[in-house]
Each structure stands twice: as structure tokens, then as C-alpha cells.
Amino acid sequence: MSMTYLGKAVSRVDGPAKVTGAARYAGEFPVPELTYGVVVSSTIARGKITRIDSAAALGVPGVVQVFTHENRPHTAYLNRSWRDEVAPPGAPFRPLYDAEIHFSAQPVALVVAEDFETARYAASLVRVEYEQGPHTTDLERERGTAYVPPKKRNGIAPPPDPRGNAVEALAAAPRKIARQYVSPFEHHNPMEPFATTVLWQDAGRLTVFDKTQGVQNVQSYITSVFGLKAANVQVISPFVGGAFGSGLRPQYQVFLAVMAATELERSVRVTLTRQQMFSFSYRPNTIQAISLGARPDGKLLALTHEAIGNTSQHEDYQETVVNWSGLLYGAENASFIYKLVKTDWASPADMRAPGATLGVFAIETAIDELAYELSLDPLALRLANYTERDENDGKPFTSKELRACYQQGAERFGWSKRNPAPRSMTEGRELIGWGMATGAWEALHMKAAARATLRAGPMLEVASATADIGTGTYTIMAQIAAETLGVPIEAVSVKLGDSSLPKSPIEGGSWTAASIGAAVQAACETVRGKLFKLARGLENSPLANADIEHVEFADGTIRLPGDPSRSVPIDRALAAAGTEALEAEETVGPGLISSRRFSRNTHSAVFAEVRVDEELGIARVTRVVNAVAAGRILNLKTGGSQVMGGVVMGIGMALHEETMPDHALGRFMNHNLAEYHIPVHADIPAAIEVIFVEEHDPEVSPLGVKGLGEIGIVGTAAAIGNAIYHATGKRVRDLPITIDKLL
Amino acid sequence: MGTEASAAGVFSAAVRPVTLSVNGADRELRIAPWTTLLDGLREYLGLTGTKKGCDHGQCGACTVLVDGVRINSCLTLAVMHEGATIRTIEGIGAEGALHPLQQAFIDHDAFQCGYCTPGQICSATGLIAEGRARTPEEIRELMSGNLCRCGAYPNIVAAIEHAMRVAETAP
Known part of the structure; x- marks a missing residue:
């Protein structure tokens, strides 16, 4: 069967947003009454903080709070609660947990202020004294x-x-x-530094704009570390300025931003510096x-x-x-x-x-x-x-x-x-x-879910909680949807990077095209089946005796190939049935026998x-x-x-x-x-x-x-x-x- | 974030009004004198199309055009540019009315994650205006201040070459 979109050189559907600067990344979402958090990093590789003095920073007008291990809020106790979807065996790093220093440039304080310049200046005033321990960093020497x-x-x-x-x-x-x-x-060094903007809403609801390859991984990390309800935490990440694996696990800026937002009951943004990008992953x-x-x-x-x-x-x-x-x-x-x-x-x-x-x-x-x-x-x-x-x-x-x-x-x-x-x-x-x-x-091929919604127009939306880190996920989702339902690619809108969307694994391992692609296709095929039933059931339907194996979905119609008179436009099928939208969500996983x-x-x-x-x-x-x-x-x-x-x-x-x-x-x-x-x-x-x-x-x-x-x-x-x-x-x-x- | 935005912190005494001409409109900011042009654009004017990749002039993601010349906006202060004409990616073209360079970037797939892209496009706009680059080698040399971690370089050069040819043949 000849393809209109699949296998072709289709330009990125998110291209216009990216070349005009309209695409918003995690640290760019406009939020009213935003505060800015700047991280203070340790200067030693191993040891203990013996004294941390925030007084000078706190004395700066415009500084809202300085968080350290001494005044951090309560967080989960068990290692299990800190382990994200891709954590290796062991005890995940806990930011601001105690006085211990585990590695150089470990975050030791977060200074939150009304504006970025004040936060940056006040962060320079936090005095940290250490008792330095012996460190081993040399693989060759320790082999x-x-x-x-x-x-x-x-x-x-x-x-x-x-x-x-x-x-x-x-x-x-x-x-x-x-x-x-x-x-x-x-180091991965994606061009976009790690950043999180937390929108704090009444009743403790958080919208977390985070740089991540897995919005649902971050959501479950936040809820389990801070003991929050999943319904109160939505993680959003429509555009990711590169990651290459560094965004698979929740990074410490998301912890710090959420911690500050819940404690201060304010919206908070934390963006790491390029230097701090070398302190993890x-x-x-x-x-x-x-x-x-x-x-x-x-x-x-x-x-x-x-x-x-x-x-x-x-x-x-x-x-x-x-x-x-x-x-x-x-x-x-x-x-x-x-x-x-x-x-x-x-x-x-x-x-x-x-x-x-x-x-x-x-x-x-x-x-x-x-x-x-x-x-x-x-x-x-x-x-x-x-x-x-x-x-x-x-x-x-x-x-x-x-x-x-x-x-x-x-x-x-x-x-x-x-x-x-x-x-x-x-x-x-x-x-x-x-x-x-x-x-x-x-x-x-990983188990993943997607939803397809077809409306008059025709307009088709496909959605999954996956990510596009520059890999082209938006575009292939649109191609698969357009191909399966025979609508122009311009009629397809794609939603991803939102924890409220159908379940997706982290975007990594080169499995996204196969996994999300299969789920999008399955959801669109289900919609296709529903649509065909509507079209065939129309009064005097030109497709009355047809079966789905023998019709084609193309140019926004369902038709018999070679007989243009036997055709039903998608819009007519929806309107005649009085159906506003046809929707389907499907989950597809790998075949276990084949695996x-x-x-x-x-x-x-x-x-x-x-x-x-x-x-x-x-x-x-x-x-x-x-x-x-x-x-x-x-x-x-x-x-x-x-x-x-x-x-x-x-x-x-x-x-x-x-x-x-x-x-x-x-x-x-x-x-x-x-x-x-x-x-x-x-x-x-x-x-x-x-x-x-x-x-x-x-x-x-x-x-x-x-x-x-x-x-x-x-x-x-x-x-x-x-x-x-x-x-x-x-x-x-x-x-x-x-x-x-x-x- | 509106046209008037101001710093509220320790520097409130130092905060002063600054009027910048950005993308053809005068915008008043109330900022401390040490606010960089980049932070002024992003945090006070809401023009987040200009990106912060390193804040040290090492990556080019923050490239904007000041009086037609491409500069790293992280290495200069906003107050230094009163009276200048500042053009950011938002002033190059918009969805539905793309600049030929923006269209060439889409056609040649000259980006992946898109984070360095506004800087690449602003830099290329400045490069074409400079008229110094004639060959792909010269484009590569003169665009080397704009890093792309996704590795779209060959496509970026192809897009710029295409846009240069279009600009040359334009009436």
C-alpha cells in the first residue's frame, strides 16, 4: 500500500514553534508572582558541613528564604520512596538531606528571592564551613x-x-x-540547562514545568518523596532542549523547586548554571x-x-x-x-x-x-x-x-x-x-498508551505522556495518525509531555518510535473502526455492503478504491450520527513469546x-x-x-x-x-x-x-x-x- | 510579565527605568544596572525566544542583533543599549509569516531540540548581513560561536547557504 506520510521526508510539525522562539522550555513558562531559586554548591568532594550561615543572605531585602539541610521540610525516609523508574540499585542522592557531602558541587543550599539578580547575589553570601574527609575519585588508582x-x-x-x-x-x-x-x-551538556518552574496554586496544587525525558517518572518521584497526592501534581514538559539521557531521572533542581514552592506556598523557578550541569549525570x-x-x-x-x-x-x-x-x-x-x-x-x-x-x-x-x-x-x-x-x-x-x-x-x-x-x-x-x-x-518495544480523538473538520488529536527531546516524536505521532485515518497531517494535533496524558515509559533507549508509534496506531485504528461503523450505518450509505478490509481512508473520506461514487466524508459520518467526537485509548506492549x-x-x-x-x-x-x-x-x-x-x-x-x-x-x-x-x-x-x-x-x-x-x-x-x-x-x-x- | 517590569529585591534603590527598542517597539524596564540584556529580555520582557545556555558567552544560544550586529546578549548589560535597535528571534518572523531563513531551517531540518535555534538564526541573519561568508567553509568558521549539541551542523550550514542564495537573487 502506498503511503502518504510514513517513510517520507516530512518536516517537523513543531518546526514553526522552534524557529520563531515560541516553543517554551521548562524555565520559560510565565507564572505570576514568581520567585527565583539559586543553588549553592559544595566546594569539597567529601566530608561534612560543620556550619552553614545564611544570615547575610537572609538579610538581603527581597530574599524570601534560604533552604539548607538544617531547615528543609520533612521528606520520605525509605530509599524506596526516592527511587525513580530508572534508578540503579542503591540509595538515591537526597538533596539537602543532611550535613554529609557525597560529591563536589553537591547542592548545599537554595536561596529564594523575589527576582533572579537578588537570588544570585544572596547565594554568594551563604557561608559554608566543612570538615573535609578523604576522597577517592581516581578510577585508575582504585581499580x-x-x-x-x-x-x-x-x-x-x-x-x-x-x-x-x-x-x-x-x-x-x-x-x-x-x-x-x-x-x-x-557530560551530556544539552544546550538547555536543567530548570523547573513550579506554579503553586491554592489548595496545594502544583503544576511543575520540568526539563525531563519522563513526566510521569517525575510526577511519581515528587509524590512519593514529598507525600503528595498524584491528583495535586501535574508535570508538564512540552519541549526539552536536549537531554541525551541526562533527563531520564529527576534531577535535583526539580526537588529543590518543589520543596521551596510547597514550603513557601509560592511559585518558584530554579535554573541550574552551566557549571552546575557538571554536578550530576x-x-x-x-x-x-x-x-x-x-x-x-x-x-x-x-x-x-x-x-x-x-x-x-x-x-x-x-x-x-x-x-x-x-x-x-x-x-x-x-x-x-x-x-x-x-x-x-x-x-x-x-x-x-x-x-x-x-x-x-x-x-x-x-x-x-x-x-x-x-x-x-x-x-x-x-x-x-x-x-x-x-x-x-x-x-x-x-x-x-x-x-x-x-x-x-x-x-x-x-x-x-x-x-x-x-x-x-x-x-x-x-x-x-x-x-x-x-x-x-x-x-x-515497551508497553505504552496513546489516545486518539477525531472531531469534525476533520480534526484529529493524538496524545501520550511521552517526550520529544528533539528526536521527532511529535512528527512521527502526527504522521502515523494522519496515515491511519487518511487525514492531512495539518489536521493532526499532538499532545505529549504532560503527566495527565495516557501512560508512557520514559523517552529513552531508542524505543519511543516503536512503542508510542504502536500505541498511536492502535488508538487510531480503533477510531477508524468506529468511524467505519458510523459511515456504513448511514441511511442509504454508499458503503452499506462494504467491509473495513476493502475500504480506504484517504483525503478525509472513507471510500472504496476505484469507485469515487462510493465515498463518505468523515464530517458527514460524524454529523449524521450526531457524534461530536470519536475517541479511543489503546495500550500496546511487546509480545512476550517473541521477546x-x-x-x-x-x-x-x-x-x-x-x-x-x-x-x-x-x-x-x-x-x-x-x-x-x-x-x-x-x-x-x-x-x-x-x-x-x-x-x-x-x-x-x-x-x-x-x-x-x-x-x-x-x-x-x-x-x-x-x-x-x-x-x-x-x-x-x-x-x-x-x-x-x-x-x-x-x-x-x-x-x-x-x-x-x-x-x-x-x-x-x-x-x-x-x-x-x-x-x-x-x-x-x-x-x-x-x-x-x-x- | 508586561511591558513594565521591575526588580523588587535588594537593588530596589539601584533600580532605574531603562527604555529599550526591541523588535520595533519601545519597552520600559525597571531593572538594576547589572541586569544582563539576556535576563532583561527573558525575565523582564517575557521574550524567552532568546536562550540562556551558559551565561558566559561560550555557546551562542543568546545571540541577538543589536543595530544589526550579532552579539551574545549574556555578555552585555541591558542599560548599555538604550537608544539601540534590538532584534530578537521574535522580531525575525512569526508563525504564518516566517523569515526565509526560518523556513530554510525547517526545510533542511536544521535543528532537533530547538534550543540553540533562535541563536543560530539570529547569528546567521547577522552573518548574511556581514557579507563575509561566501563558501560553506566560511559559514562553518563564522558560525562556530553557536553550539548545537544535537549535531544539526551540516543541515544548519545547508539552510544558511540556501537562504544566502535566496537573499542574493531577491529583487
Whole structure:
């Protein structure tokens, strides 16, 4: 069946609001008699507050209150009450809970004033004295204390079981390599700082405008931490200025804003500074070790992958790091270890393709190293070890078009023209290198609900409590609705980011398009069925003998294809029945049998070209081709942008991004956007090409969709690192690959 | 938040009336002299289209046009711009009457989350007026003060190139 909207390059339906500045983000909602809260952050990494003096701040006219651990209101006692939908095992951080300092830049006070300038000034007057304790922030130094997390994080696959005997197979392997890879702390740094505006209404009702990837997750956190009724707390987040995982958990500004609003019975806004954006949620610092044993023809005989990542003292944050090598490569002997080290930092958090970016960087660099060890083409080595099933559990995939990704990506990139010898290509004073890598991510379908309401016009509204963090959720919801009911996309309005809407999981994991998409389609199909009944039941209905299988819904009508006389406009069907609106809410979840029987993943092949000026040590990425197999692509425009954005963040990971700790102080030193380098315009080539490889997969989700939010970043850093090796003959195994490492 | 808005706190003694010409209209604010132009626009005039991303002139999200020149509004004080002509994203175009650059951003999918977008568009407006950028490389170099974490850069450059061509061929 030909599609009007699905699979097409449809422009964002929220585009006009975003390009005119009309889209409102959490810290921008106009609220009468608003007060402003400014956070005071700790200057030590670990210890105790011995004295906190708010007198000078309180003496400033216009200051309403200074909240500290000494005067904070009562909050929940049990850890259970503080755990949100995605909390890892452990005790979640409690802002202003007691005198203990758990990490540097921990919030220690909130100054609330009638205007922002007063609050900011008064915050500088709060005097805090500390008894400093010894802190440990250095993963490398503490790696001896690494432990296997005793309690697994919900939804995160544990490392795969060992296969065969990796130790013996490695010892016996004719060719082998053993390497260590290090990745730094990275911060999400969405352009919008975290902010919350709480509108306090009479009778204690709160409307909470929050920057979040999960309005219902925040709502349940607030109600359980403060003992409030769900009916009295509505969380709204129509636009999110980027998040990349940092908005999955409720962050401390929402706690502080709600606390102040309920205590003061006033409306309150708390916006974090860019510096404070470095005080929570980051990609953990990791050390990985990989050993590969192979036959001279490239066949892998043994694979071991071990990863150590840092976590906080109070939570065992976990992500899937080592499983990807096991998923991609079929070594008969393999072992996988994933351990944590406790450090005096805030808890890490999911950051775009959590775990996979790191694990795939390591294995895909190691495979490249092995290819040079064996004098084989890196792509040929991957094909020699290609597997049609998930090697971790032996399950077949719902689909896996990775071979086509390799083939189409290589052809587009011109891989066959590559001279494998390092330093073999130059132009002017620049060395040119070509590298490639594989990418993989999960293709999850989560239980979610949506509502569809059809009115005369026709006007169609679809609603779900999900989020659009720039991913294009608004647009695909509108496309699916318009397609299913045959109305123009302009007739569809989309509501999301409101906790009162039908239930949705947090927006993350690349599962939103598959999950919310399925729910929207189901709700629209139910409305479609109701509408057809109305149309067929009309007096002398031209569709009297038709059945729903044989009619089409198009151009705002229900009609028999090929017979324009047998058509009923939607408006006429509604009017004749005296029906103001047809409405349906549907919940759709994954098929449990299918979940058990199949592995479900997206795959990609990333090819990168770099140019390196050896005298200056500067590496530039000049070309990237990313061929992605991700099932059905709902929107070529926004989908392409998702992958391109992932590639850009992958370039940042490869060349720029690193939050630098000073271990003597236990503090991040470059906590600003001048010194924490993310790619800028000049760093990014125009030539980022995204290829969507055809992948028909009715098994993976009702729409055949796999999701695109994360796959674009996975593999990119390895492809660039491999290209830099090809250009220079230098193998850099600790990210990012900065000038000092290339000189 | 109306046309007249004022600071109420400790600085009430220092608060003074300031008249700013914003998007073609005179707006009176009562603010402390150390209120940044960015906070003046966002918190006192309700013009939240101009974004605060870092407050340190490091990200460009707060870019506005003052007398046609693009500046970071977080690095300057509102009181310094009495008598100047200030143009924010709200003055570039509105829904239903989009500026060609705004339409080009939509057509090229030159944004995702949208938070850096008003700054990118104001900066690009200033860039085109400067007439210095002729090639994609020059656009990239001269737009490098405007960060985009979603990574829409290639599409932003394509949208600006398109709008530059439209501007050149306009009568």
C-alpha cells in the first residue's frame, strides 16, 4: 500500500514553534508572582558541613528564604520512596538531606528571592564551613577495588555467560593481541540547562514545568518523596532542549523547586548554571581490556572483554559495556567481566547509547588492531567472523542486515580503493586515513498508551505522556495518525509531555518510535473502526455492503478504491450520527513469546575519513558514511538527522570530549562550554552521509520500527580512531584523541 | 510579565527605568544596572525566544542583533543599549509569516531540540548581513560561536547557504 506520510521526508510539525522562539522550555513558562531559586554548591568532594550561615543572605531585602539541610521540610525516609523508574540499585542522592557531602558541587543550599539578580547575589553570601574527609575519585588508582555489582540494574543485561575456555584458547591461539582502552568522563551538556518552574496554586496544587525525558517518572518521584497526592501534581514538559539521557531521572533542581514552592506556598523557578550541569549525570570513566586470539585467516578463536567503570558511593550505576563484542562476534571461547569502582562523584547516568559507545569503541578498535596483526583488510576480518545469530544466547535476530550495511557503506565510501598501509595517503601537508567500525544497539518495544480523538473538520488529536527531546516524536505521532485515518497531517494535533496524558515509559533507549508509534496506531485504528461503523450505518450509505478490509481512508473520506461514487466524508459520518467526537485509548506492549525467542538489534557500519596535520597534531574528520539497518524508517528527514546527530556526538567522543578531574580536589576543572569541548560548526564536515539499509522486520515491533536515537553514535569513535591509525600509524587507546597524543 | 517590569529585591534603590527598542517597539524596564540584556529580555520582557545556555558567552544560544550586529546578549548589560535597535528571534518572523531563513531551517531540518535555534538564526541573519561568508567553509568558521549539541551542523550550514542564495537573487 502506498503511503502518504510514513517513510517520507516530512518536516517537523513543531518546526514553526522552534524557529520563531515560541516553543517554551521548562524555565520559560510565565507564572505570576514568581520567585527565583539559586543553588549553592559544595566546594569539597567529601566530608561534612560543620556550619552553614545564611544570615547575610537572609538579610538581603527581597530574599524570601534560604533552604539548607538544617531547615528543609520533612521528606520520605525509605530509599524506596526516592527511587525513580530508572534508578540503579542503591540509595538515591537526597538533596539537602543532611550535613554529609557525597560529591563536589553537591547542592548545599537554595536561596529564594523575589527576582533572579537578588537570588544570585544572596547565594554568594551563604557561608559554608566543612570538615573535609578523604576522597577517592581516581578510577585508575582504585581499580584494585573493582567488584561485580551484587544487585543487577533493572533492564540492563548482565555480562554474557562464558563460552568454552577462553584462557586456554588464547594461550593456544597462533595469533593474538591484548590491549587496554580508556575512556574519560563525559557530560551530556544539552544546550538547555536543567530548570523547573513550579506554579503553586491554592489548595496545594502544583503544576511543575520540568526539563525531563519522563513526566510521569517525575510526577511519581515528587509524590512519593514529598507525600503528595498524584491528583495535586501535574508535570508538564512540552519541549526539552536536549537531554541525551541526562533527563531520564529527576534531577535535583526539580526537588529543590518543589520543596521551596510547597514550603513557601509560592511559585518558584530554579535554573541550574552551566557549571552546575557538571554536578550530576555523566558517562562513566572506564578502563577496558580486550584479548583476541585468531587463526591466520582471521577466524576468531578466543575473545575476552573486561570493563571497569566508576560509580558513586551510594548507587551501583550499571550499563551494558562488554556484551556487544559477544553479540557481534562468534568466538567459540569467550569470557566477559563487568565491574564497578566506587568513587566520590555523583552517580553516572545513561548517556546516548550508554555502554555500547564504550564497549563497541573497544572491540571495534581491537578488531582493527587484529586486522593489522594478521595483515587482513579490517572489513574482510569482520566478514570472516560474521554471525547470523546473537552469539551471547544463540537466539536468531528478528532481522540483521549488517552485511548489507557493510556492503552499501563500503561502496558509497569507496573502501575498495583503500591502500591498507598506514601513512600511505597524503595530500599537501596532511596525512589521510580511512577507518571503519561496526555499530549495534537494542531495538526495544515497551508497553505504552496513546489516545486518539477525531472531531469534525476533520480534526484529529493524538496524545501520550511521552517526550520529544528533539528526536521527532511529535512528527512521527502526527504522521502515523494522519496515515491511519487518511487525514492531512495539518489536521493532526499532538499532545505529549504532560503527566495527565495516557501512560508512557520514559523517552529513552531508542524505543519511543516503536512503542508510542504502536500505541498511536492502535488508538487510531480503533477510531477508524468506529468511524467505519458510523459511515456504513448511514441511511442509504454508499458503503452499506462494504467491509473495513476493502475500504480506504484517504483525503478525509472513507471510500472504496476505484469507485469515487462510493465515498463518505468523515464530517458527514460524524454529523449524521450526531457524534461530536470519536475517541479511543489503546495500550500496546511487546509480545512476550517473541521477546523470548528472538534477539532484537539495530546495526550499522561506519566509515570515516580523517586528515591529520602532523606538525600541529590536529586531526579533522572530513567524511563519514554511516549505513544503518534499523527496520522501518518512519521519517527520512528526522531519522536521518538522528543518525547524523549521533555521528556528530561520536566525533566529539573521538576527538574532543573529556571532563577533566583534579583528583587532589576531587573536582571537575573544565566545567564550562569553553573548556569542555563539544564539536562546533568548524569541526563538522558537510559530508556526513546516512544510508538507511532496507530491513523489513514485522517481528520486532508492530510498525516494524527499531529506533534511531542511539545507533548513530555507536561505532563512530572507533571508525575515527581506526582512520587516525591508518593516517599516522599511531594507535591512540585513550579517548579523546587530542593533539598531545598525536604529536 | 508586561511591558513594565521591575526588580523588587535588594537593588530596589539601584533600580532605574531603562527604555529599550526591541523588535520595533519601545519597552520600559525597571531593572538594576547589572541586569544582563539576556535576563532583561527573558525575565523582564517575557521574550524567552532568546536562550540562556551558559551565561558566559561560550555557546551562542543568546545571540541577538543589536543595530544589526550579532552579539551574545549574556555578555552585555541591558542599560548599555538604550537608544539601540534590538532584534530578537521574535522580531525575525512569526508563525504564518516566517523569515526565509526560518523556513530554510525547517526545510533542511536544521535543528532537533530547538534550543540553540533562535541563536543560530539570529547569528546567521547577522552573518548574511556581514557579507563575509561566501563558501560553506566560511559559514562553518563564522558560525562556530553557536553550539548545537544535537549535531544539526551540516543541515544548519545547508539552510544558511540556501537562504544566502535566496537573499542574493531577491529583487
